[in-house]
Every structure is written in structure tokens, then in C-alpha cells.
Amino acid sequence: MMDPVIAIDSPRNPRVQAALRLRDRDTRLDLGQTLVDGGREALRALRAGVVVETAFACRSLITGDEAVEAVRTLERDAVPIIDVSERVHDRLAFGNRRDGLVLVVRTTSAALDALEPGPNPLILVTEDVxxxxNLGAILRTADAAGCAAVIAVGGTDLFNPNVIRASVGTVFSMPVAAATADETMAWLADHAIRPIAARGDASTTYTAADLSGPIALVLGSEADGLSDAWLAPGIDGVSIPMAGSADSLNVSVAAAVLAFEARRQRDVARG
Known part of the structure; x- marks a missing residue:
């Protein structure tokens, strides 16, 4: 039997305040929890088997199919749902979308050693993105392109609630890891995965490069590019030709261009 629904109308309620503290990165890391805002994101998290600590629902706002399905899933799994007013929901939610559902969930493992790349993997590596x-869009691209994993190098917060929203929840279904550049290079070498660095000065264009084998596409931030660790002579580089006055693409767009070219080459190789 489900616990009775609890109505909350004050943003000062202790449960609401505890959830709001998860907007702070250090608190998220300390507790191993984060916020999931939105019906689509919540449904993806639930389908990925994420453990829900608290579910806040504003019934008057839950009209979208995915939000309705997410609530049904919570009820089927006997997860207590805390009924909140619109003003409490709006305090908990991010952005302008009002789907009526906010979850507090346990974050999944981001350990590099937990990744299992599988045969002929395509990996995306981001550095200081x-x-x-941008990070959320890259995760969404990785999911769509059939990547085996996304590895975030540097100070990236994979479970920032805004990353979750931008990824439309794919951060929970896509294998992810956070690691240093040295750790990532060692892991790639151990699994015979060739790193390919996206570099504006590379003489080989992305369409001329062989992206059909086990590779990791490595992308840096738009501001700083890649660190010297990824510019060593033994690491191949590829460029995306620019026909206009701009000298670079948004990193999430570059990730999509490269990932789908790799996907195309793999499809051709399979016949």
C-alpha cells in the first residue's frame, strides 16, 4: 500500500529545502543525489532504473503524456509522491517549462573502471566542457549516434540538473564516466581504443579520416580547446572545414558532426 499523499504549500518546508540544497554541486557530490525536473527527463530516469529518493508532483500541471506516464510508473513502483502547490513546484523546477514533476534521485556511478565499451566502440570524450x-546536448548526440560511452575530463558536473534537462535524461541511460586526461588515456590504451582529437589545425578532415574502428573522439572547450595531453604526436587529429567567417563550431555541434560521420562509416563498413 502506498504511503498517503502529503500536501505541501510552503517552499520553506524541510523536504523542499532539502531538495533545493541539491542545486549546490558540493551538496550533490556529498549526498550522491541530484534533481530531475520534467516529465520526459523523469521518465527516462525511471526507465533507466534510477533510485528515486523523493518525488514532488503538482497535479494541476501534469498534463503531458510523459509526465503522466512517469507518475504512473512511480505509483506502480509504490514510490510515495508528495503533492505540492504550483508555487512550490515553481521553486523546485528549473527553467520555464512546467511539467509538474520534480524528482530527487540517486546519481549513478561515474567510475571509469565501470565502463564496458563492448565490440568496436565509439566513445566521446569531452575536456573541460x-x-x-553543451554537455547535455553532447550526451543526447551520443545516445542518438549509438556511442558506447561519454567520458568527461576535467571539472565537468555530469549530474548538474541543467545537464540532465539538456540531455533530456539520456545521462541516466548513456554510460558515463568522469576522469582525468591521464586516466582516460590509460583506459583507452587498455581497451585498444584509438583517441582522435578534434583540432582546428589538423590537416586531415573528418571525412577523410578512418572513423570506422574502435575510436574515442576527443573534444575540448570552445574557449581553450584541448590541453597539451591530447596534442601529442601519437594522437591523430581531425578538423571540420569551415567555409564561412567563423573559425569554430559550438562544441556540441562539432560532436554531432564527428559522431554521425563515424556512425555513417560504420554503417557503410557493415554493408
Whole structure:
């Protein structure tokens, strides 16, 4: 039997305040929890088997199919749902979308050693890509392109609530890891995965490069590019030709261009 629904109308309620503290990165890391805002994101998290600590629902706002399905899933799994007012929901939620559902969930493992790349893997590696919108879009691209994993190098917060939203919840279904550059290089070498660095000065264009084998596409931030660790002579580089006045692409766009070219080459190789 489900616990009775608890109505909360004050943003000062202790449960609401505890959830709001998860907007702070250090608190998220200490507790191993994060916020999932939105019906689509919540449904993906639930389908990925994420453990829900607290579920806040504003019934008057839950009209979208995915939010309705997420609530049904919570009820089927006997997860207590805390009924909140619109003002409490709006305090908990991120951005302008009002799907009526906010979850507190346990974050999944981001350990590099937990990744299992499988046969002929395509990996995306990001270095110091700290903007949540960019990282979330890269995760969404990786999912769509059939990548085996995304590895975040540097100070990236994989479970920032805005990353979760920008990834439309794919951060929970996509294998992810956080590691240093040295750790990532060692892991790639151990699994016979060739790193390929996205570099504006590379003489080989991405369409001329062989991206059909086990590779890791490595992308740096737009501001600083890749660190020297990825510019060593033994690491191949590829460039994306630019026909206009701009000298670079948004990193999430570059990731999509490279990942789908790799996907195309693999499809051709399979016949």
C-alpha cells in the first residue's frame, strides 16, 4: 500500500529545502543525489532504473503524456509522491517549462573502471566542457549516434540538473564516466581504443579520416580547446572545414558532426 499523499504549500518546508540544497554541486557530490525536473527527463530516469529518493508532483500541471506516464510508473513502483502547490513546484523546477514533476534521485556511478565499451566502440570524450547546455546536448548526440560511452575530463558536473534537462535524461541511460586526461588515456590504451582529437589545425578532415574502428573522439572547450595531453604526436587529429567567417563550431555541434560521420562509416563498413 502506498504511503498517503502529503500536501505541501510552503517552499520553506524541510523536504523542499532539502531538495533545493541539491542545486549546490558540493551538496550533490556529498549526498550522491541530484534533481530531475520534467516529465520526459523523469521518465527516462525511471526507465533507466534510477533510485528515486523523493518525488514532488503538482497535479494541476501534469498534463503531458510523459509526465503522466512517469507518475504512473512511480505509483506502480509504490514510490510515495508528495503533492505540492504550483508555487512550490515553481521553486523546485528549473527553467520555464512546467511539467509538474520534480524528482530527487540517486546519481549513478561515474567510475571509469565501470565502463564496458563492448565490440568496436565509439566513445566521446569531452575536456573541460563545463556549460551544462553543451554537455547535455553532447550526451543526447551520443545516445542518438549509438556511442558506447561519454567520458568527461576535467571539472565537468555530469549530474548538474541543467545537464540532465539538456540531455533530456539520456545521462541516466548513456554510460558515463568522469576522469582525468591521464586516466582516460590509460583506459583507452587498455581497451585498444584509438583517441582522435578534434583540432582546428589538423590537416586531415573528418571525412577523410578512418572513423570506422574502435575510436574515442576527443573534444575540448570552445574557449581553450584541448590541453597539451591530447596534442601529442601519437594522437591523430581531425578538423571540420569551415567555409564561412567563423573559425569554430559550438562544441556540441562539432560532436554531432564527428559522431554521425563515424556512425555513417560504420554503417557503410557493415554493408
Amino acid at each position: 563545463e556549460k551544462p547546455g
